[in-house]
Amino acid sequence: MIRLENVTRVYRRGGEKLTVLDGLSLDMEGGKFYALMGPSGSGKTTMLNLVGGLDRPDSGHVAVAGEDVGALEGAALSQWRADNVGFVFQGFNLIPVLTALENVMLPLSLTPLSRAERRKHAEFALELVGMSDRLSHRPQQLSGGQEQRVAIARAIATDPGIILADEPTGDLDRDSADQVLGLLERLNKEFQKTILMVTHDPAAAERAQRIVNLDKGRLADDPREGA
Amino acid sequence: MGPMSRLVGRQLTRHPIRSVLTVGSLTVAIFLLCLLRSLVTTLEAGVDAADSRRLWVMSSVSLFADLPLNYQRKIEQVEGVANTCKWQWFGGYYQDRSNWFAQFACDEKRLLEMWPELEIIEGNADDFLRNKTACVIGEGLARQFGWKVGDRVPLIGALFPRSDYSVWEFDIAAIYRPKKATLDEQTMFFHWDYFAETQRASEGRDPNVGVYALEMHDPAAASSIMATIDSMFENGPMRVRTTTEAEFTRQFVEMVGNVPRLVAWIGTGVLLAILLAVINTMLMAGREQIREIGILKALGFTDGTSARVLLGQSLFLCGIGGGLGIGVAKLTEGFIARSIARMFPGYHVVGSTVALAAVVTIILGVLAGLVPAWNASRLRPVEALRRS
Numbered sequence: 184m185i186r187l188e189n190v191t192r193v194y195r196r197g198g199e200k201l202t203v204l205d206g207l208s209l210d211m212e213g214g215k216f217y218a219l220m221g222p223s224g225s226g227k228t229t230m231l232n233l234v235g236g237l238d239r240p241d242s243g244h245v246a247v248a249g250e251d252v253g254a255l256e257g258a259a260l261s262q263w264r265a266d267n268v269g270f271v272f273q274g275f276n277l278i279p280v281l282t283a284l285e286n287v288m289l290p291l292s293l294t295p296l297s298r299a300e301r302r303k304h305a306e307f308a309l310e311l312v313g314m315s316d317r318l319s320h321r322p323q324q325l326s327g328g329q330e331q332r333v334a335i336a337r338a339i340a341t342d343p344g345i346i347l348a349d350e351p352t353g354d355l356d357r358d359s360a361d362q363v364l365g366l367l368e369r370l371n372k373e374f375q376k377t378i379l380m381v382t383h384d385p386a387a388a389e390r391a392q393r394i395v396n397l398d399k400g401r402l403a404d405d406p407r408e409g410a
Numbered sequence: 411m412g413p414m415s416r417l418v419g420r421q422l423t424r425h426p427i428r429s430v431l432t433v434g435s436l437t438v439a440i441f442l443l444c445l446l447r448s449l450v451t452t453l454e455a456g457v458d459a460a461d462s463r464r465l466w467v468m469s470s471v472s473l474f475a476d477l478p479l480n481y482q483r484k485i486e487q488v489e490g491v492a493n494t495c496k497w498q499w500f501g502g503y504y505q506d507r508s509n510w511f512a513q514f515a516c517d518e519k520r521l522l523e524m525w526p527e528l529e530i531i532e533g534n535a536d537d538f539l540r541n542k543t544a545c546v547i548g549e550g551l552a553r554q555f556g557w558k559v560g561d562r563v564p565l566i567g568a569l570f571p572r573s574d575y576s577v578w579e580f581d582i583a584a585i586y587r588p589k590k591a592t593l594d595e596q597t598m599f600f601h602w603d604y605f606a607e608t609q610r611a612s613e614g615r616d617p618n619v620g621v622y623a624l625e626m627h628d629p630a631a632a633s634s635i636m637a638t639i640d641s642m643f644e645n646g647p648m649r650v651r652t653t654t655e656a657e658f659t660r661q662f663v664e665m666v667g668n669v670p671r672l673v674a675w676i677g678t679g680v681l682l683a684i685l686l687a688v689i690n691t692m693l694m695a696g697r698e699q700i701r702e703i704g705i706l707k708a709l710g711f712t713d714g715t716s717a718r719v720l721l722g723q724s725l726f727l728c729g730i731g732g733g734l735g736i737g738v739a740k741l742t743e744g745f746i747a748r749s750i751a752r753m754f755p756g757y758h759v760v761g762s763t764v765a766l767a768a769v770v771t772i773i774l775g776v777l778a779g780l781v782p783a784w785n786a787s788r789l790r791p792v793e794a795l796r797r798s
Contacts, residue, residue, distance in 0.1 A: 232792045235708070237707075237708060237790075237791045237792040237795070238790075238792040257712070257713070258712045258713075258714075261707065261710050261711060261712045261713075262710065263710075264708065264709070264710040265710020265711075266710070270708045270709070272795070276701065276704075276705045276708075276795070277705075278702055278705060279424075279702075280420035280421055280423065280424055281416070281417065285413065285416065288413060289413055289417075289706075289709060290709040290710060292412065292413040292414070293709070293711065337709075
C-alpha cells in the first residue's frame with residue numbers, strides 16, 4: 184500500500200514559489216499497475232520522486248507499506264530505496280561505462296549476495312527482459328528499446344516490491360514501447376510488482392490497471408472511486 | 411574487482427586522452443620530486459656518513475686559503491691525535507676543461523691508513539705507494555674515461571702549472587671503490603711528494619696545504635682537540651678552524667648553494683601546479699558524472715559511496731601517475747647517476763624518497779578528489795537526475 188497524505192511540495196526558483204503538489208492525498212494498492220497522467224507541471228514526476236524517496240515533501244506524509252519515507256534520512260533512506268524500489272527513467276539512465284550485465288549487477292552489490300550469486304541474479308533479470316544475448320554490450324551499443332529493457336532488468340534485479348517508471352516509453356518507437364509496456368505488465372501480473380508509471384501517452388496508460396490523473400498538483404479524479 | 415572499483419576504473423577510460431595527459435603530468439611531477447630530493451639526499455649522504463674519528467683543519471679565513479706546511483708537525487703533537495694527512499686541491503683537467511674532475515695531492519700512505527673505506531678493487535696499494543707518479547682513481551672515473559691500471563694519464567695543471575707548462579703525468583696504479591659516502595668514485599689521489607717536488611721546481615718553494623685531516627684516538631676528545639688546535643694557531647701566520655668531518659662536508663653542500671631550500675621551492679611549485687591540474691581534471695569528471703551519481707543514489711547507494719567513487723578516481727589517477735613517476739625515477743637511476751657523477755657523486759634514489767613520493771601521491775589524490783567527492787556526497791538525487 185502506498186499512501187500520500189495531504190502532501191505539498193513547493194519549489195523555489197529565483198525567489199518565486201511554485202507549488203507542484205498541493206495537499207495531495209492518495210491511496211494506492213500494492214500489487215497494482217498504476218498510470219499517472221496529467222499535463223506537464225501537474226506533479227506526476229514529483230509524486231513519483233516522493234514515493235521513491237528521491238525527494239521530500241514540504242508537508243504531509245508519504246508512506247510505503249507503513250514506512251514513513253519522508254522521515255527516513257541518509258543511509259537509512261538509501262537502504263530503504265535499495266530494498267524496496269526499482270527506478271526506470273525516460274532517458275534509461277544506464278551507466279555508460281559499464282556493460283549491460285555490470286549495470287544490472289550494480290544494485291545487487293548492495294545486497295549480501297556473493298559475486299557469483301549477483302551474476303546469477305543479474306543474468307536471470309536480463310533473461311527475463313530478453314537481453315541475455317547482450318550481456319557484454321555497453322549502453323551506446325544498444326538501441327533505445329534494448330537500453331530500456333536493461334534498465335528494467337536493473338530495476339527488478341534486487342526484487343523490490345515497487346517499480347517506479349518515469350515516462351519509460353517516452354523516447355521509444357512504438358514497437359519498443361510495446362515491448363517495454365508488455366514487460367511492465369508481466370512484472371505486475373507474474374511477479375505482483377506494484378508499478379507506478381508516469382506517462383503522457385493514453386495508449387500506454389491503457390495498459391495499466393488504474394489511471395491517476397493529476398492537474399496542478401491535485402487529483403483530477405480519484406482512482407478509489409473507479410476501483 | 412568489486413563493482414565500485416570497476417566503475418572507478420572505467421570512468422577513467424571515459425576520456426582516455428585526458429586521463430593519459432593527467433597521468434603523464436603526474437608521472438613527470440613525481441619523477442621530478444624523486445630526482446630533486448635524490449640530489450639533496452646524495453649531497454647529504456656524505457654528511458651522514460661522516461667518520462666521527464676524523465677532524466679537518468682549514469683556514470679560518472676561507473676554505474680556499476692554504477695552510478703552512480709546518481702546521482702538520484704541530485697538529486700531530488696535540489694529545490689525542492693519532493694520524494694526520496695533507497690534502498691539496500690540484501684543480502687539473504684532462505685534455506679539455508670540460509673533462510674536469512677532482513684530484514688531490516695527499517700523504518699517500520696516511521690516506522690509505524685513515525680512509526679504510528677506500529677499497530682497492532684493481533691494481534694494488536703497494537704499487538701506488540712505491541711509484542711517486544702513481545695515482546689511485548675512483549672506479550667511476552675509470553669508467554668515464556675508459557682508464558685502466560697501468561695507463562699513464564696526462565693532466566693539465568690549471569692551478570699548479572709546471573715550470574715548462576708541460577702536462578703532469580700520472581700512472582694509474584690502482585682503482586678504488588668507496589665503501590662509504592665519505593668518498594666519491596670520481597676522484598684521483600696522488601703523491602704529495604710528486605706534487606711538492608714539482609712545485610718546488612717551478613715556484614722555488616714548498617707548496618702550502620689546502621687542509622689537514624686528522625684522526626683521533628678517541629672521538630670523545632674531539633671538542634678539546636678542536637679547541638686546542640684552533641688556539642694553537644691563534645697567533646700564527648694563518649688562523650685555523652677545526653671541524654668535524656660532518657661539518658666539513660656540510661660546507662661543501664652549502665657551497666653548491668642552499669640546495670635543499672631551492673629544491674624544496676622547485677618541488678613545491680611543481681606539485682602545486684600538478685595539484686591544480688588534477689583538481690581541474692577531477693572537477694570536470696565530477697561535473698560529467700552528476701547524472702551517474704544521481705543514478706547511484708537512486709539505486710540505493712549512500713552519499714559516502716558516491717563520494718568514494720570520485721575520490722577513488724582521483725586516487726587511482728594519482729596512484730598510476732605517481733607509481734609511474736617513482737618507477738621512472740628508479741629505472742633511470744643508473745643513467746642519471748652516471749650523467750651527474752661529477753656534481754653529485756653517488757646519486758641514488760633512497761627508500762625514504764620513494765616513501766615520500768608515495769605519500770605525496772596519496773595526498774595529491776585526496777586533495778584533488780576532495781571537492782568533487784564532497785559535491786557528490788551533497789548532491790540530492792532528484793536534482794542530479796533533473797540537471798542531467
